[in-house]
Amino acid sequence: MITQAEESRPPAVSPSLRSWCLLVLLAGAGINLAAGLRRPFVEHRVLRGDHYARADLAAAAVRARVPAGEPLTVVVYEGDRLNLLDCDTWFEYRIRWLLYPRSLRVARVPVGGGAERLPGYVLSFRVTAPPTAPERPHEVLSRGPMFILARTRAQ
Amino acid sequence: MTAVVFLGALALLTASGYCCALPSVRGRPVIYRLALAHLCGAAALALGVTAGVVLADHVSLRWGAAGLAVAGLTGVLIGRTKTEAPREHLPEPAPVPLVDTRAGIALLGILTGAGILTAVLRVAMLPLDWDGWAIWQLKAKAMADGSLRHLLTSPDYGYAHPDYPLLLPAHTWWLSGGGFHEDLAQLGGLLFFLDLAALFYHEAAARVSRGAALLGCVVLVSWPLTVKHAASGFADVPMAAYALLAVAALVRSDLRLLAAGLTGALLTKNEGLFTLAAAILIVTLITAQRPTASARRLPLVLAALATGAVVAGGWALVKARWGLRGDLLDPARWPPDLLSVLPERMVTVAAGFAAESVRVGPRYPGWGLLWPFAALGLWLSVRRGLAETAPLWSLVAVHFAGAAAAYLVTPLDPAGHMATSLDRLMLHVAPAALLAALVAVAGSQAAGPLHVSRDAAP
Numbered sequence: 207m208i209t210q211a212e213e214s215r216p217p218a219v220s221p222s223l224r225s226w227c228l229l230v231l232l233a234g235a236g237i238n239l240a241a242g243l244r245r246p247f248v249e250h251r252v253l254r255g256d257h258y259a260r261a262d263l264a265a266a267a268v269r270a271r272v273p274a275g276e277p278l279t280v281v282v283y284e285g286d287r288l289n290l291l292d293c294d295t296w297f298e299y300r301i302r303w304l305l306y307p308r309s310l311r312v313a314r315v316p317v318g319g320g321a322e323r324l325p326g327y328v329l330s331f332r333v334t335a336p337p338t339a340p341e342r343p344h345e346v347l348s349r350g351p352m353f354i355l356a357r358t359r360a361q
Numbered sequence: 362m363t364a365v366v367f368l369g370a371l372a373l374l375t376a377s378g379y380c381c382a383l384p385s386v387r388g389r390p391v392i393y394r395l396a397l398a399h400l401c402g403a404a405a406l407a408l409g410v411t412a413g414v415v416l417a418d419h420v421s422l423r424w425g426a427a428g429l430a431v432a433g434l435t436g437v438l439i440g441r442t443k444t445e446a447p448r449e450h451l452p453e454p455a456p457v458p459l460v461d462t463r464a465g466i467a468l469l470g471i472l473t474g475a476g477i478l479t480a481v482l483r484v485a486m487l488p489l490d491w492d493g494w495a496i497w498q499l500k501a502k503a504m505a506d507g508s509l510r511h512l513l514t515s516p517d518y519g520y521a522h523p524d525y526p527l528l529l530p531a532h533t534w535w536l537s538g539g540g541f542h543e544d545l546a547q548l549g550g551l552l553f554f555l556d557l558a559a560l561f562y563h564e565a566a567a568r569v570s571r572g573a574a575l576l577g578c579v580v581l582v583s584w585p586l587t588v589k590h591a592a593s594g595f596a597d598v599p600m601a602a603y604a605l606l607a608v609a610a611l612v613r614s615d616l617r618l619l620a621a622g623l624t625g626a627l628l629t630k631n632e633g634l635f636t637l638a639a640a641i642l643i644v645t646l647i648t649a650q651r652p653t654a655s656a657r658r659l660p661l662v663l664a665a666l667a668t669g670a671v672v673a674g675g676w677a678l679v680k681a682r683w684g685l686r687g688d689l690l691d692p693a694r695w696p697p698d699l700l701s702v703l704p705e706r707m708v709t710v711a712a713g714f715a716a717e718s719v720r721v722g723p724r725y726p727g728w729g730l731l732w733p734f735a736a737l738g739l740w741l742s743v744r745r746g747l748a749e750t751a752p753l754w755s756l757v758a759v760h761f762a763g764a765a766a767a768y769l770v771t772p773l774d775p776a777g778h779m780a781t782s783l784d785r786l787m788l789h790v791a792p793a794a795l796l797a798a799l800v801a802v803a804g805s806q807a808a809g810p811l812h813v814s815r816d817a818a819p
Binding site for chain 2: 219221222224225227228229230231232233234235236237238239240241242243245246247249250253258296299300302303306307309
């Protein structure tokens with residue numbers, strides 16, 4: 207039910223002011239729309255060449271070269287930071303996603319030591335510098351700009 | 362083959378949702394009907410999957426199918442008893458000069474299309490984003506693999522927020538025909554984006570002129586955050602759609618849509634609890650404003666409380682049974698010196714909200730002039746006593762209060778936590794804020810207290 211008082215209530219803003227308010231709002235949206243249309247192309251170009259693409263390559267190498275059920279150790283490096291991104295954490299999550307449901311062990315090591323002595327299949331990944339190969343006798347199964355997939359031999 | 366499976370699964374889900382939403386969808390535009398049908402279907406699917414975990418202790422697509430069947434049948438059976446057509450009794454909103462012209466409408470249509478095209482391009486060209494693959498769609502993968510319980514309980518995957526509810530993963534799982542396809546996960550996200558746009562337009566067109574409603578739609582699809590999360594695999598766009606659906610249904614006294622909206626919100630994200638709290642607050646406001654109508658509001662109160670008890674209670678049972686804990690809802694993880702750091706945190710949180718509100722864009726989150734416009738709308742609403750916008754502002758206020766409380770107790774650094782999530786939490790209620798501000802600035806200003814739509818019963 208609409209009461210007479212409600213019907214006679216004057217509009218909150220004048221029609222012209224209302225138009226201007228909406229047009230200013232629309233102008234802001236227009237700028238966003240114009241920028242937004244370009245953004246998928248820019249992001250696509252970036253993603254084709256950055257650490258996401260390298261991680262995809264590393265995961266593909268594991269799928270191709272490491273038999274299902276074989277233990278796999280993923281080596282990431284402390285302090286591997288790209289701007290605000292903790293690449294070691296990012297790669298752990300990313301490789302778990304890419305290889306799910308394969309179980310894997312993650313070794314977070316300081317640069318220059320530690321996990322290179324890990325046995326079995328080892329995937330080393332580092333964004334800001336090339337990763338290091340295992341120190342133990344090993345066979346490199348696959349190598350990319352940011353990763354090394356190796357199988358160490360018994361000493 | 363994948364496309365056939367996707368279309369078949371989508372058709373089943375939508376058909377169930379359509380039946381569930383009867384008669385709320387009768388006589389409405391096709392796009393709105395489809396949007397409601399999809400939202401209701403996804404909520405029914407998630408409820409079925411959750412019920413399966415509660416009753417049978419395992420995640421199964423059969424339980425999802427049972428949820429769809431029960432929701433659809435219930436809708437058909439109850440729908441047959443209510444065939445009353447919506448009544449039109451409010452005056453047409455005044456047209457807005459420049460906007461409500463033929464050229465203006467055409468331009469706004471093109472701009473809306475540009476926003477939707479951007480979302481489609483993102484789905485076609487870009488992969489899932491971080492939380493999409495690390496949290497939400499990882500669970501869909503685990504559902505397809507049959508290892509969800511292992512994923513949720515293994516310390517290796519503790520980062521994937523095991524306590525988050527399962528609507529979005531179940532939706533992807535269903536659309537993939539019981540498997541997992543990343544492209545279909547993104548297509549599912551795009552569907553929720555289109556739902557949100559359609560729902561917003563319909564709700565806006567019931568309150569403001571066609572041009573103003575379309576302009577609001579342009580603003581909604583222009584936010585970089587909305588189009589990004591149409592394709593990212595995140596749950597924030599579905600959350601925004603369900604929150605808006607719940608409050609719109611509440612204002613219309615539409616019990617089934619209220620139940621669907623609350624179910625969807627509660628099973629999409631933990632923030633659905635804020636939507637439930639807002640619904641209870643709104644019903645209280647309505648009852649306080651019209652005590653004589655309190656008896657008629659009783660079903661609304663009961664529907665909100667029953668949905669909250671069943672859905673939130675069901676998910677709480679799952680969490681208790683499987684030992685799933687969240688980092689925010691668990692007081693054991695709050696800072697031990699919380700009281701002493703509270704004043705400092707309050708300043709940080711207030712500053713964070715203020716800073717976010719003036720991030721106009723075009724970089725993320727790119728709100729444009731939404732929040733200054735919302736502030737203007739709120740001021741007008743208060744000054745003129747526009748009760749019809751009160752439910753929408755209540756939703757915004759409760760969500761903001763809930764988000765602020767979460768940041769006050771977070772075990773993380775509040776500033777860092779806000780930097781990675783505040784934009785998405787604001788997205789949950791940004792459409793409601795935009796709608797309320799549009800009504801305040803461009804509405805007919807003639808609707809009765811808390812009585813918003815031209816098709817609501819007197």
